[in-house]
Amino acid sequence: MKVVLPMAGFGTRLRPLTWSKPKPLVQVAGKAILGHVLDMFCRLPDLEEVVFIVGFLGEQVQDYVHRTYPDLKASYVEQKDLLGQSQALWLARDHLKGPVIISFVDTLMDTDFARAIRNRKHAVAWVKHVEDPRRFGAATIGPDGRVKRLVEKPSTMDNKLVVVGTYYLPSGAGLVGAIQRQMERGETIGEEYYLADALNLMLADGMHMEVEEVAHWEDCGKPETLLHANRWLLERSHGNSAPSGKDGVVIVPPVFIDPDAVVEQSVIGPNVSLAAGCRVEQSIIRDSIVDEKAEIARMVVSESLIGSQAKLLGKFETFLVGDSSEMRMG
Numbered sequence: 001m002k003v004v005l006p007m008a009g010f011g012t013r014l015r016p017l018t019w020s021k022p023k024p025l026v027q028v029a030g031k032a033i034l035g036h037v038l039d040m041f042c043r044l045p046d047l048e049e050v051v052f053i054v055g056f057l058g059e060q061v062q063d064y065v066h067r068t069y070p071d072l073k074a075s076y077v078e079q080k081d082l083l084g085q086s087q088a089l090w091l092a093r094d095h096l097k098g099p100v101i102i103s104f105v106d107t108l109m110d111t112d113f114a115r116a117i118r119n120r121k122h123a124v125a126w127v128k129h130v131e132d133p134r135r136f137g138a139a140t141i142g143p144d145g146r147v148k149r150l151v152e153k154p155s156t157m158d159n160k161l162v163v164v165g166t167y168y169l170p171s172g173a174g175l176v177g178a179i180q181r182q183m184e185r186g187e188t189i190g191e192e193y194y195l196a197d198a199l200n201l202m203l204a205d206g207m208h209m210e211v212e213e214v215a216h217w218e219d220c221g222k223p224e225t226l227l228h229a230n231r232w233l234l235e236r237s238h239g240n241s242a243p244s245g246k247d248g249v250v251i252v253p254p255v256f257i258d259p260d261a262v263v264e265q266s267v268i269g270p271n272v273s274l275a276a277g278c279r280v281e282q283s284i285i286r287d288s289i290v291d292e293k294a295e296i297a298r299m300v301v302s303e304s305l306i307g308s309q310a311k312l313l314g315k316f317e318t319f320l321v322g323d324s325s326e327m328r329m330g
Helices: 033-041 058-068 085-091 113-117 173-185 195-204 223-238
Strands: 002-006 049-054 074-078 100-103 107-110 123-129 137-141 147-152 161-169 209-213 216-219 255-257 262-264 272-274 279-281 284-286 288-290 295-297 300-302 311-313
Touching: 002 033, 002 085, 033 058, 033 100, 033 107, 049 058, 049 085, 058 074, 074 085, 085 173, 085 195, 107 161, 107 223, 113 123, 147 195, 147 209, 161 195, 173 195, 195 209, 216 223, 223 288, 272 284, 284 288
Parallel strands: 002 049, 002 100, 049 074, 123 209, 255 272, 262 279, 272 288, 279 295, 284 300, 295 311
Antiparallel strands: 100 161, 107 216, 123 161, 137 147, 137 161
């Protein structure tokens, strides 16, 4: 079994965090998004190789995997021209042999991959019912339970069964041929080749694809969804039991506080991740992610993403406020 992770995009929806690091290395619940993704797949008993399709600052991905998952057999393919998902996979075509899982790196989910594909001879698309499918891809299911067609970014809300960005193919070779046909025909959306169109060619040729609905799914592609994923992961025991016994420090779980973070005279939590080297003094932080070596002092911070080595330094004010007065800060 091979797992292929396309991750060459610029991650523009998470800027400015992604000016200095690729999106997969943005922190959530104590580790990089990529770390949570790899943890999902490293449990596969027959995992042979993970193929990373990298682009902007891809050397950081390689360094992270080497340091954090030293025993993982990893290969790297560079996508210089961002012409879409299918083009990314075409560049990795030498690795698309035998059974393969393709997953986009901003997708976290609660599912048992090993059970879902055990002894399965057919393709699988992991899906979830959502209220608004329009920024995802939707799966149309026939009366026999098989996938008839995939629709990328549907314009209506008629079909709310969306594909969560993960597919299993018993043989990747057929996908390579479908992508070649797709590119020869110039089948693009906004000048990008989407994987859904290549898979539709395979479905039209008779490929048997079934769906596997996930118990839970988190999209880490936008600030608000990344914070939601942080809350979900912390509630699922990805937090730690940082003590609140230190004078002047109150911890409201769930939180993740790296052992190398320094917290003084502050209230931390709920739903806060503090990475290594952070320093927090005389502040209140809730529902936020603070990256490595950031410094926060004399601040109240909520629903925020704070980048590595960033500094938020406030000051205390003195007021004389009369009766029946109202003052609003910010």
